[in-house]
Amino acid sequence: MFTPQPIGYVSSPFTDPTAIPKGCGAAHPEEGALQILPEFEAGLTDIEGYSHLIVLWAFDRSTGYDLMVTPPTDDKPHGLFTTRSPRRPNPIALTIVELLGREGATLRVRGIDMLEGTPILDIKPYLSNIPAEKLRRGWLAEAEARKAASLQIS
């Protein structure tokens, strides 16, 4: 296997994990930057043509994991691999960001849900979608439906 190395770091408005919106319908409108290390800048050539990027990064402030997790979106436990929990056997995270602009090795992006100083592992182009009519979202869809129903009742 490989040894993970940062290709850059996130500039984020978030310094406290509890301030990052989580759970059902959490929006991530925050802007920030991906500060890529100078030695990798050439790898960003032509990236301006893409509207969205896949960012892989390390949950560097998370330790250990449990195989059953009760996520913020539900009151029942579910398998770890059906959740986005930061505590995982390989603590690799994935965020889709909107690319707003580039200045040299700095990518200005919208959709930041990382903490300030988070190490970035990789950037890939976002190329295509799964057709919406083919997508099923398991327990999360059920939890959202329950939440919506309880809001209508109350």
Added chain:
Amino acid sequence: MFTPQPIGYVSSPFTDPTAIPKGCGAAHPEEGALQILPEFEAGLTDIEGYSHLIVLWAFDRSTGYDLMVTPPTDDKPHGLFTTRSPRRPNPIALTIVELLGREGATLRVRGIDMLEGTPILDIKPYLSNIPAEKLRRGWLAEAEARKAASLQIS
């Protein structure tokens, strides 16, 4: 940083990298399996409710990288981070697969583009799409348009 560890291995019809379809419009209809290690099986609880999964895996047969890459889809070089090249500073790959079924720690899936025996790093639920009208795909869209135009001419 963390030390990557396999949570399982891919059962794939592909044993030769050159047999995997690549480039413009490459479809990946192949079926295979994600053989998760027994000690992680509980983490799959409730995964049957999801139609699509994000699989993170290691390009374990790739070494080194170049920051400029000429991909199979184009005849011009582009920045590494605008491509899906297997040769990357952190050789982590991402594949979206359709979940066909589960037997214990084995997930039968469609959309395999990994080699037989590839180590799996993580599985995450696929939850949402970027609206198609907001998606721009940079040099890849241009290369596809050029290819389509040349097919019309010839």
